[in-house]
Amino acid sequence: MDRMQDRGVVVETTKRTTVDPHEAQSGIEDLASRLRFEFTEGNIWLGEERMILLHMKAFGSLRKELADTLGVERARGLLTRMGYAAGMCDAELVRKLYPDVPDPEIVRKGPMLHTLEGFVKVDPVIIDADIAKGTYYSEVIWSNSFEGEAHRQIFGVEPGPTGWMQQGYATGYVSGIMRTFVLFREVEVHADHSRLLGKPLKDWAPAEVEESLKYFHPDAIADQILQLQEQVQGLRYSIEESLETSDLVGASPAFMTAWSLIQRAAASQITVLLLGETGVGKEVFARALHKASGRANGSFVAVNCGALPEQLIEAELFGVEKGAYTGAHDSRPGRFERAHWGTLFLDEVSELSVSAQTKLLRVLQEGEVERLGDTKARKVDVRIVAASNIDLKEAVEQGRFRKDLFYRLNILPVQVPPLRERTQDIPLLAARFVEKYSAREGKRVAGLTDRAMHALMSYAWPGNVRELENMIERGVLLAQNGERIDVSNLFLTPLQPTAESPEASVDRHGKLSSRADDAVRTFVDHALSRAMRLEELESTFIDAALERAGGNVSAAARMLGMTRAQLRYRLKSRSADAPD
Known part of the structure; x- marks a missing residue:
């Protein structure tokens, strides 16, 4: 049994597995063979995961702007969590690509991917892993760090760790493989390299990891900023509920x-x-x-x-x-x-x-x-x-x-112009209505999914912008807080399909199919057979709209294709005509 001393902490391992350079080279080449470029489509694939190339100067500019805007500590936390997410994605990818490899080898794929993706040159010194038992210990050397170089270009040479995203990546990858949180820390930082230790959280002394752990917890400042923004928007919309000039958006000819x-x-x-x-x-x-x-x-x-x-x-x-x-x-x-x-x-x-x-x-x-x-x-x-x-x-x-x-x-x-003649304005209008109704409902909705936007762009819009606004209002109401509006939140009934629903009851030109037309005809025949007066039908529609809108007069008016004032006038007239 080997014993290693690090800053007064004794680490015991059952074996010391050093890495053969030829074996490491072979492993990286195998991973590199799974990297492919689709030049005509603008895609870069690693296995089944889509990747991107990023200029180091652009990354450095982002790092500086985050530090200037949020402060260094919050910027570090944000980049650490971003790296953690990337590491977890690579862990999932490796599990799919190599389902039968031994534990030490599947763990070593992480440093190989980290190197292949251009973050840093990783030289494993010791890797001791047993996934079934949940035991893990590793020591690695980082050199030629992409992140360290970007940091030095922006901030100059500074003491302390600079591989914020890299630390998050290593922690995320091994945690994803081991199915338990494994924390990596830079225990030695030099101008041209760093030494890292990785161990399960339970194997670290609390005093050692207290500082590092805070960077893996989301910072509440972003939520606070968003909540304040929502309050401001809510106040703005409460001043005047009616449509404003800001609803007039578009760029189409x-x-x-x-x-x-x-x-x-x-x-x-x-x-x-x-x-x-x-x-x-x-x-x-x-x-x-x-x-x-x-x-x-x-x-x-x-x-x-x-x-x-x-x-x-x-x-x-x-x-x-x-x-x-x-x-x-x-x-x-x-x-x-x-x-x-x-x-x-x-x-x-x-x-x-x-x-x-x-x-x-x-x-x-x-x-x-x-x-x-x-x-x-x-x-x-x-x-x-x-x-x-x-x-x-x-x-x-x-x-x-x-x-x-x-x-x-x-x-x-x-x-x-009708909306079908200005389809390129649909994303602008949708974004405006999402902002408007998110503020009114006190929710944070992250926009629309690609599938939902494709459905909006393919629809014929017989009800024009008013129909789009009503649809987005419904989507904001049904979407979960913090998530995006999906197509299922927009098109709820057979009378409002997407172009991807060929069996629905409205075609791409906004016309009723025979099935929907038959339903309308049946309703009309029923109303006429009962000798219902027009006033009764109007009252029925108004009551149904108010019920569906939960008593919200403005929402009910939009469903009925009229203004709030028009609906209130009808309700007032109906109340005046009611017997005492």
Whole structure:
């Protein structure tokens, strides 16, 4: 039995196994034969693991930035844990490549890999390992260290260990092989080499390893920074729940064409008509126009003309005097007065009644409104932004929309592109919505998996940006804290498939397949056979959306394709109509 003395600690080993240089060379060559380059695909493989080449100067710059940002101690801990993870990965790789080799040989593969991967030249002096018994002892010499050279280039010659990542790698590799934590420490550090000892944690004296062990425990500072960031974001979103200009993101040509027109219009008072399908983000563009204009300090007032009953639309737009009609117990201003010195957004303007269209035209011409039941005209200074998801020219030809009003609104038409025409914006929009709803939910979501992003890029988006936002909101809710959103969190029902699901009920063009179409037809037939009124169907959908959203009015409104204000109006109207 041999005895070794190291700093007053007696280490006993049952055998001293020295390493044959020829055997070591043969082992490295065998591992090197498993290294292959795929130049056309940009891949480097070691066995089945993908690797990378990294400039030493780039690594040194990263090391310095970590030290400057987090401090030397935290930077050392981060790199040590990074090396530990790399060592564990190599241990798993070696177990797969060499399932039947003896214990000492499989342990020696670690130093060989460490050398092959360019970290450091490793010369094992003693390796004593018995995996079954859980016993281990090794002594190695490090020289020509990649990490040491990078450290010296940035910080100069300093006393103490510099192989932070290397120490983590050696500890991770042997721990992965031995199935127990085996700690390596640099016990001698010289300018051109270091001597390391590796032993199971139980074989080290507590005083020896206390300093080293702290680098293997994650530092709470990163979590603290992220938590503070989430609190700041949460406060920011709590100020205004409605959509903000920050939701307007994109870089595609179709998006930039529309956005450039909005930017040019912002400097003037010109009336803007936003055209596009439902859900493309017309209100977001309207808000962006308002915030970029000289009226940004004024109010932005939005009204969905199609969401208000015809008998109330004029009162909502122009205001009402007390006693103007049954139930008008108080005088109140309309949307035009509330938007004075600001911007009025008229969404789905094509849904206005003929009477409302006539009064709207007068307001645009005269710059004044008359409340219902009043003869007094009130001056208003309002910037009008209108929106429609139908062809207003066709509505004019059919007699459903006034020609003179169309010409007053159509001074600067802006076509907002559907999401299928700006697919390169999907990653930007998804990242924005992940950030937004992670803050709202108080979670830290690490983005989307590659498979989830591929599914989003392949989908046809019949519901446009609104559908994407709803989907990401659901994904954030269902994803685990700290993890990424998977495709299963996004597409939950057969009516929302990915392109990878050929048997699903929506095709790649966003159209219902026959199976889904039959389901819809069955529901409609059932509703008609019961003689359900339209109001009953609307109430059923609203109740279902509120239940699914857990009572969250904003989330339910998005499911129903309407604004929060529209849904609250319907709920309020329903409550008012309920019997006492």
